[in-house]
Amino acid sequence: MSVVDTLREIRERVESELGSIDTSAALDALRVKVLGKKGELTALLKGMGQLAPEDRPKVGAQINEVRAWLTEKMDEAQERIHNAEQEAAMKAETIDVTEPRALPTVGSAHPITLVMNELIECFSGMGFDVMEGPEVELDHYNFELMNLPKNHPARDAQDTFYMDDNIVLRTHTSPMQARAMLTRPLPIRIICPGRVYRADEVDATHSPVFHQMEGLVIDEHVKMSDLRGTLEAFAKKLYGEGTTTRFRPSFFPFTEPSAEVDMTCVACHGKGCSICKGTGWIEVLGSGMVHPHVLEMCGIDSTKYAGFAFGIGLERIAMQRYGIRDMRLLYEGDARLFSQLR
Amino acid sequence: MKLAMNMLRQYVDIPVTPEEYSERMIMTGTAVEGIEDIAEGIEKVVVGRVLTCEDVEGTHLHQCTVDVGGEEPLHIVCGAPNVKAGALVPVALDGAKLPGGIKIKKGKLRGMVSEGMLCAATELKIPQELYPSVGDEGLLIFNEDYPVGSDIRPIVGIDDTAVDFEILANRPDCLCAMGIARETAAALNTEFKAPVITVKEAGGSFDDEVKVTVEAPDLCPRYAARVIKNVRIKESPLWLRKYLHGAGLRAINNIVDITNYVMIEYGHPMHAFDLSKVRGREIVVRRAHEGEMLTTLDGNEHALRTDDLVICDKERATGLAGVMGGEESEIVEGTTDVMFECASFDRTAIRLTSRAHGMRTEASGRFERGVACGTVMDALNRACQLVNELDAGDVVSGCFDFYPNPKPQKVITANVQRVQERAGVDIPAEDMVKIMRKLQFGCELEGDTLTVTVPSFREDMDGEADVCEECLRIYGYEHIGATNLRGETTQGGVSPMKALKDRIMRLLTGLGYLEIMNFSFTGVSEIKKLGLPEEDLRNQSMPIRNPLGEDTAVMRPTLVCDMMRTLAFNQNHSTETACLYEMAAVFDHHHPTEEGLPTETQTLCLGAYGPNVDFFTVRGALEAILRMCGITCEVEAGGDCYYHPGRKAKLVRGRDVFAVLGEVHPAVREKFDMPKRAVVAELNLQLLLTYAKPMGEMKPLPRFPAMQRDLALVMDEAVTVGPLMADMRKAAGKLLESIEMVDVYRAAQIGEGKKSVAFSLTFRAPDRTLTDEEVTKAMDKVLKTCSDKYSANIR
Incomplete structure (x- = not known):
């Protein structure tokens, strides 16, 4: 058989074998057998000495051409086999992705903390600074500086826990107004979140411990409309763009004029439902212009400065937001309930 | 009201x-x-006259024809025993509505057509004091003559x-x-029409009838009285009865009704005395004597306080002023001479009296809130005018009026611009004047100044801010626009403590902890469960003077009691695993602040239990928090007595104890009804905030390779690994980058009471590749220390 014939034979044989090879091992064996140091093509090259010298370059070129062609085919086969093997391996590794597994446990802050933080974020964006103070408070700050002298009948409305004649559990976050006015430079723009206490028996809507957030602004030329602007911005942030506020005249000893502030009912968007008792409004907070007596008692010139204050109850907002119907659940610490928070 | x-x-x-x-x-x-x-929804009920009434055989029913003013009489079947021909009765017509949403329709009863219903007073819900003849059994039969077909609502006074x-x-x-x-x-914006009060006097003289003395003008700034003679006790007219009914009051008789009517009309609680029962015809208003006793109208006996104001006759106290009168001088059927009292009492005194004796009455409620002195005479004379109008008796000429210090007329000046600025609404000055006058203030505008004269009944008015509120609320709060705050920009932000709490919240919630909140007060018995040594100050926590109950009587000195209770609650509600935290103040009045208030220390409490929770889970959470704050603490065995003696520790740095944790002592668990093991910890947030360091710059990545050496040491069980590792670190010198404990191994071949602890030590120099000799030298020092100090040798 001539070299040329042998080459053709090798070429045809390898081509057909490659078609049926499906493992890397078989391919490697073929590669060694044909292209290896002791392979068939090497043998052919070695046998070139027996050829006529003038034929050698031509045959050599032919052998190299075949080698190049075979190498290319084997590389192609190798890629095909590698891919197929990878596919097969992955197929064997298939998992049931629908199989249920336990979630990593993620905790949560308390509903009150969640609401409080939301409110803080909203007001600190408007330049309000968070200030905190004692829960066991002097009567002086809790009542007297809030325009509620001893034996004032409005004191009765706030069933107060007394430690002694001069020390109470603060009945509202309002004493922080006095503390701020007495210690901070003007202008003042603060919020004071925290626990407050009233001697109410525990039931679905009352708790002797609850949370409020006081807001206070003192500056020159502060107006009642600034209060409304601030609270409207807060209402929109808390409950969405469509929310508005309604101011109703009210009475607090430490503000004049005073206003009870309602917000569009979240549940019915003002149409009237069971949550808002058909009015379309939900009572959210009490507010007003800081009483001139309060300013003067706290050493601020009431002819030059004015201010507004508001107090928001956090429990009501949290209960509405999370659909908690009984206030006691907030203070029971049942993990089955709180683990639903996200 | x-x-x-x-x-x-x-x-x-x-x-x-x-x-x-x-x-x-x-x-x-x-x-x-x-x-x-x-009327409670009553509609289409009219007066009808029963024309004929026949018994229906074998039943209690009657077949009636009733004239209701129509062309033909109605056929109505009625079951009432007192129905009879000729009676004038209320008839519910076809389509009528009765209280409670009941509808009446034409229908058949036992085959007989019934075109309506004859009504009983109970069906119409008409009380007897409103319409006296309703008390009869069965059908309501009108005693007076009314045209048939007329609406019954005005007749019985419920058309309102x-x-x-x-x-x-x-x-x-x-x-x-x-x-x-x-x-x-x-x-x-309509017209207010005050009643014109005129009293027709019948002669005689007040002073001849009764002598009044006020001995405590501080508690009784005004006391006025008039006398009515020849009293004719009878029923009040319908108009008066129905207004009392509308106000939720019961009509009794003309004299009592007049005092009640004047109270709801003028706001002045009045009292009527039967003068024949007033001993010595003398009234004295004075403070009670020490040890004096009084039986009030409700039959209760009271030991009086010297700050109680009493109304007395010549012999003794007969009533608590402004709270409740005495039984003896009550107005009765045969009363002939009456004294009306109208007074203003000190509201604080009334409040304290009412509180001290546990009596809250309509009168005391009003006096506590404030009854103006200025309108006392108007109310008294109005009562006398009603006596004239009702022909209830003869008003004796003259009156008693003790008012030694008349309150001066209050005048407030207000600046229009300032009122407008405060309101944030440009209420026109003329509107302010109109509004103030509508509210019965005197009001004059001169330039920019409003001069407001305050009527005596508006004791709440003090200054310009009050004028602003009056104008704004009537002008309308809806006119308040929404403006943005102006002026100096302020920096908003949270306090450092709040920021720290927020960071801890994020870390703990990521670790799977849920936040809980408990009341800030607890019971002494709850703290007792911890079994603290007697001298521990937490046993004497700050008491509340008027607590709701024993279980909420003291301010909590620690958060662990509530945590244990909550853990037990969850264990007993079949929750397999719970990791909880609370951040709140604990209270210590033994170390008061400069203001004399208790020290409030913000504290973090952790509590956890479950199959994958142990001491180290909770210690890990605490260490993660400390690391977050850049604080390195040593772990020291020991801690509070309510923890397991072998499983409790303190995280300390120098003399500062940052946290104490441990597995709950089994005996304490029993007291809290906690079936499963749990780990609890308390961390002082105040201390953490004091020492927390900001993050600062990161260390550059190492440029030279590290060398690692592993080591297993056999030692006595009693050797604590923490201190051992600290000494290893010291011995290894500064080439040591880190040392970690890999595991602890216990087995027979190691020996009874021994353990094998494996460590991995990493050495590195910042400026060169270490040589084997350098590391071996360091390791030798480590081994020597372990052997010398702890008898811990290579396994």
Whole structure:
């Protein structure tokens, strides 16, 4: 058989074998057998000495051409086999992705903390600074500086826990107004979140411990409309763009004029439902212009400065937001309930 | 406070529906709790005359024909025993409505056509004090003659709407029809018509009838009285009865009804004395004597305080002033001579008396909130005018009026611009004047200044801010626009403590912890469960003087009690795993602040249990928090007695104890009814905040390779790994980058009471590749220390 014939034979044989090879091992064996140091093509090259010298370059070129062609085919086969093997391996590794597994446990802050933080974020964006103070408070700050002298009948409305004649559990976050006015430079723009206490028996809507957030602004030329602007911005942030506020005249000893502030009912968007008792409004907070007596008692010139204050109850907002119907659940610490928070 | 709208209409026009009226009142500051139809929904019930009435055999029924003013009489079947021909009765026509939503329709009863229903008083819900003849059994039969076919509602006085007002604490003047009428006139911009009071005197002289002395003018700034003779006790006319009914009061007799009517009309509680029962015809208003006793109208006996104001006759105290009268001088059927008392008592004194004796009456409630001195005589004379009108007796000429220090007329000046600025609404000055006058203030405008003369009943008015509120609320709060705050920019932000709490919250919630909140007070018995040594100050926590109960009587000195209770609660509610935290203040009054308040220390409490939770889970959470704050603490065995003696530790740095943790002591668990093991920890947030360091720069990545050496040491069980590792670190010198404990191994071949602890030590120099010799030298020092100090040798 001539070299040329042998080459053709090798070429045809390898081509057909490659078609049926499906493992890397078989391919490697073929590669060694044909292209290896002791392979068939090497043998052919070695046998070139027996050829006529003038034929050698031509045959050599032919052998190299075949080698190049075979190498290319084997590389192609190798890629095909590698891919197929990878596919097969992955197929064997298939998992049931629908199989249920336990979630990593993620905790949560308390509903009150969640609401409080939301409110803080909203007001600190408007330049309000968070200030905190004692829960066991002097009567002086809790009542007297809030325009509620001893034996004032409005004191009765706030069933107060007394430690002694001069020390109470603060009945509202309002004493922080006095503390701020007495210690901070003007202008003042603060919020004071925290626990407050009233001697109410525990039931679905009352708790002797609850949370409020006081807001206070003192500056020159502060107006009642600034209060409304601030609270409207807060209402929109808390409950969405469509929310508005309604101011109703009210009475607090430490503000004049005073206003009870309602917000569009979240549940019915003002149409009237069971949550808002058909009015379309939900009572959210009490507010007003800081009483001139309060300013003067706290050493601020009431002819030059004015201010507004508001107090928001956090429990009501949290209960509405999370659909908690009984206030006691907030203070029971049942993990089955709180683990639903996200 | 309820009032009938028709009563109000005597003094002011109300040209709107009850719903519109209520809305307008709410928006001008007089809250309305509700409006109720006094007729309770009665419709199409008319007066009818029974023409014929025949018994239906074998039943209790009667077949009647009834004239209701139509062309033909109606055929009605009636079961009432007292129905008879000729009687004038209420007839519910076809389509009529009765209280409770009952509808009457034409129908058949036992085959007989019935075109309506004859009604009993109970079916119409008409109380006897409103319409006296309703008390009879069965059918209501009218005693008076009324045209057939007329609506029964005006006849029995229920054709009205009652409005239930909620009056703000600063507006006691609104606790009466006069006050509401003034507000109404301003709110609806209609006319207020005050009654014109004239009294027809019948001669005689007050002073001849009774002697009055006020010995305590500080508690009784005004006391007025008049006498009525030849009293003719009878029933009050329907108009008076129905207004009392609308206000939720019962009609009794003309004299008592007059005092009650004047109370709801003028807001002055009055008292009527039967003068024949007043010993010595003498009234003395004085403080009670030490040890004096008094039996009040309700039959209760009271030991009086010397600050109680009492009304006495010549012999003894007969009533608690402003709270409750005495039984003896009550108005009865045979009363002939009456003294009306109308006074103003000190509100604080009444409040304290009412509180001390546990008596809250309509009168005491009003006096506590404040009854103006200025209108005392008006109310008294109004009562006498009603005596004239009702022909209830003869008003004796003259009166008693003790008012030694008349309150001066208050005048407030207000600047129009300042009022406008405060309100944030440009209320025109002329409107301010109109509004103030509508509210019965005197008001003059001169330039920019309003001069406001305050009527005596408006004791709440003090200054310009009050004028602003009056103008703004009547002008309308809806005019308050929304403006943005101006002026100096302020930096908003949270306090350092709040920021720290927020970071801890994020870390702990990521670790799977849920936040809980507990009350800030607890019970002494709850703290006792911890079994603290007697001298521990937490046993003497700050008491509340008026607690709700024993379980909420003291401020909590620690958060662990509530945590243990909550852990137990969750264990007993089948929750397999729970990791909880609370951040709150603990209270210590043994170390008061400069202001004399208890020290409030913000504290973090952790509590956890579950199959994958142990001591180290909780210690890990604490260490993660400390690491977050850049604080390195040593772990020291030991801690509070309520922890397991072998499983408790303190995280300390120098003399500062940052945290104490441990598995709950089994005995304590039993006391808290906690079936499973749990780990609890407390961390002092105040201390953490004091020492927390900001993050600062990161270390550059190492440029030279590290060398690692592993080591297993056998040692006695008693050797604590923490201190051992600290010594290893010291011995290894500064080439040591880190040392970690890999595992602890216990087995027979290691020996009884021994353990094998494996460590991995990493050495590195910042400026070169270490040589084997350098590391071996360091390791030798480590081994020597371990051997010398701990008898811990290579395994």
